[in-house]
Amino acid sequence: MPPTPEPAETRTRRLLAWLGAALLAGGMPVHEVEDDVRAAGSALGRGAVQVACSPTGILLALGPGEPSTFEAVEGGLRLDQLADATALHAGLCTGTLSADEALARLSTLRAQPHRYALVGLFAGAVASGVGIALVLVPSWPSVLFAGLLAPLTMLLLVLAGRSPTVRTLMPFLAAFVVAVAAFAAAGQGLVDAPLWTLVPPIAVMLPGAAIVTGLTELAAGSMVAGTSRLAHGTSQMLLFALGVGAAIVLLRVPGEDLLPTRVVDLGWWAPLLGVVVVTIAISLLESVPVSLVPWLLLTVLATYLAQWLGVSLTDALWVGAFLGATAASLVSTVVEFVRPQLPRAVAFLPSFWLLVPGSLGLVSVTGLELDPDRAVGAVVGVTIIVVAIALGVVVGASLARPLRAVARGVGLVALLRLRPGRRRRPGTVAVAEVRSAGEDRA
Incomplete structure (x- = not known):
């Protein structure tokens, strides 16, 4: 007996659920x-779709009173996979892709191999540590330390993608190992400002983007998703701080090494x-095609310059954070308009790496553990910065919405000519597994 064909309603419901789960896995707000x-x-042809999303799943029905389906979000997606989902x-929105074609591509989305494989992962980890050190702590000892310790961080991420136990303990373990190395090096006079x-080296894991995205969702009225993401990000931050605190206790770190002062030994060129x-680093870690790297750089550079300008003119970190987030939303939309192969979300999400709410948050929360009276003011300051980033994201998205509507209707042929579904090669590490372990950049 031939198999019973799938009803059109079931296929449409499954297609929309898979699409929504893919976008959620890419880190987009609900x-x-x-x-x-x-x-x-x-x-x-389904204008009455009812959909409710959370960071971990999507519940969908094609209309009131109709059957619903739930699709879980199982780990994160790389930026190149998010670009495919956006394509x-x-x-679908323009009718240039059939439902069957979309389902076939979505079914192989997670199987797409990382174009740079393990070598790219570890090279990207080294580049991320060095680059963030040049921005946050521009001194050669700190830059060298970041380059040496970053591969260890990536190794923990790879292990966490394969072991639930390591995944749960990963924030504590990563912070503890790197903190022990940093304070030991400071004790030998090899680095300054160990905090x-x-x-x-661990900035790629910090949940700053998750915390900001949660606040953005709260501002947009997504109360359940925003609250859960904010709570998850905060708990992860506490685990990182606990790892740093354990290293301090183990090594009996003197008080002068715990001062939250930054060292700036290099010139103006270092942050640039x-x-x-x-x-x-983002391109290597997230499998971004070489042809799109300059456009990604444009968005990240605009974010940094806007942040730097705001701090320079007002001497207020929250103003810089607000302007940086606003610039990231606007420029990423313009990039999507000019270069449709790089969707707005793909260009925008890496900007969180430079807005560094996670870095500031870790230093402040660690200070709470060590000296509550002194650190309360720092925590309040970081909270204001995080809120400013979330507000900047909302304002930038509101200003960019008309542009985004136009961008979605331009260059769709180029969008749909993105990489066809590729099968995963034996032995290839799926970076979605790695990202799900340290899954913050969303």
Whole structure:
């Protein structure tokens, strides 16, 4: 007996659920994913789609009173995979891609191999540590320390992608190991400001983006998703701080090594060079095609310059954070308009690496553990900065919404010519597994 064909309603419901889960796995805020899924549903002739998203899943029905389906988000996606998911959404919305083609591509999305494989992962880890050190702690000892310790961080991420136990303990373990090395090096006079020097090697793991995205979702009215993401990011930050505190207790670190002062030994060029190196790191870690790296650099550089300008003119970190987040939203939309192969979300998410709420948060929370009276003011300051970033994201997205609507309708042929679904080669490490372990950049 031939198999019973799948009803059209079931196929459409499964397609929209898979699409929404892919966008969520890429780190997009839930309210944006809900809007995108409704738009795709309307294009498929389902204008009454009901959808509710959380950071870990999507619940969807094609209309009131109709059957619903739930799709879980199992780990994160790389930026190149998020670009493919966004391309599929664009194709569905314009009718240039059939539902069957979209389903086939979504079914192989996670199987796409990382274009730079393990070598690219560890090279990207070294570049991220060096680049962030040039931005945060521009001194040669700190830069060298970050380059040496960053591969260890990546090794923990790879192990965490394969072991639930390591994944749970990873924030504590990474912070503890790197903090022990930083304070031991400071004790030998090899590095200064160890509290800041330990940040760059683990910055790729810090949950700053998760915390900011949670606040953005709260501001947009997504209360459940925003609260859960904010709580998760905060708990991860506490685990990192506990790891640093354990290293301090184990080594009996003297008080002068715990001062939250930054060392700036290099010139004005160091942070700019760091921005370039961080962009290269993002491209290697997230499997971004070489042709799109300059456009990614444009967005990241605009974010940094806007942040620097705000701090320089007002001497207020929160103003710089607000302007940087606003610039990231606007420039990423313009980039999508000019270069459709790089969707807005893909260009925007890496900017969180330079807004560094996670780095500031780790230093402040660690200070709470060591000296509560002195650190309360620092924690309040970081909270204001995080809120300013979230507000900048909301303002930038509001200003960019008309541009985004135009961008989604331009260059869709180029979008749909992105890499076809590729099968995973035996022995290839899926970076979605690595990202799910340190899954913060969202």
